[in-house]
Amino acid sequence: MKAHVRPLPSYLVNRYQGWRATAYTENRPWYRHLAEKGQHPRAMVISCCDSRVHVTSIFGADEGEFFIHRNIANLVPPYTPDGDHHGTSAAIEYAVTTLKVAHVIVLGHSQCGGVAGCHAMCTGHAPELEQKTSFVGTWLSLLRPGFERVQHIPEPERVTALERESVVISLENLITFPFVRDAVAAGDMSLHGLWNDIGEGLLWQFNPETEIFEVL
Structure with missing residues (x-):
């Protein structure tokens, strides 16, 4: 080896x-x-693994400012303490209960390959992702509820809508974690959803009252 x-x-x-x-x-x-x-970051950022999404550059952040976790399609699974390995859940637990971050930000982006893969899988065009041996397909299954919400939208707008659903689904799943829910209820922490248009350099923020994304 x-x-x-x-x-x-x-x-x-x-x-x-x-x-x-x-x-x-x-x-x-x-x-x-x-x-x-030691580190005392004010915020945790959950972003995609995509090499084009450069979190520290977008926010002009210095070392020690952000606790960053990256995964395919910036997804957060629901709270499922089943004893299996959960890298994303472990990172969230550490950020919230040990580092005591004041903010958790979910950052999605345009032209996301993971989201495109989920769309292909949900429309029957990526049978390889539906195999039990596909780590990527199993992970992207977390986004299936989001696809059901946007499947009525014509393509290619549907894929962009699904990219934003990856943020919304993750925010919904975040609040299923008891320690996240308690921190938010106590006013010690806030949740935020963003979508980055890579080509235009724009950030769109999720408005929970209107349930739409608004450009910053």
Whole structure:
């Protein structure tokens, strides 16, 4: 097994060395402060794994400001303490009960491959995702209730609507976690839903009163 591990590609080594010589060196006291004092992020961001969604750049965030969890299609599963492995649920528990974040933000985005996969699966065009051996398909099944809400919308608007449903479904599932529900009820934490238009550089915010997304 060890024989399959290789050194980093040279371009990544060069980038690291450049960062170490500039950004780190110029801000060494801040990095040492973070190392010694621990992290105290004000917000948790649940975003997609998509490499085009750069959370810290969008918000101009520094190290230590956001507790970021990424997964396919920025989905949150419902509260199911069944003893299985739940990376997303574990990250939420840690952020809320240990780090005491003041905000949990679900960030969806345009042209999401995961959401497109869910749409294909729900319309019968991706049988490979319906196989029990597909981790991606099993995960994207969390979004099936969202597809049922938007299936009447003509394509391609339906896929965009489903991208936004991935945010809404995740917000609904978040509140099923007892510690999330308690923190929100106590006024110690708030939930937020955003959708990022990658090409236009826009953020749309979910309004719970109108149940629509409004551009910021």
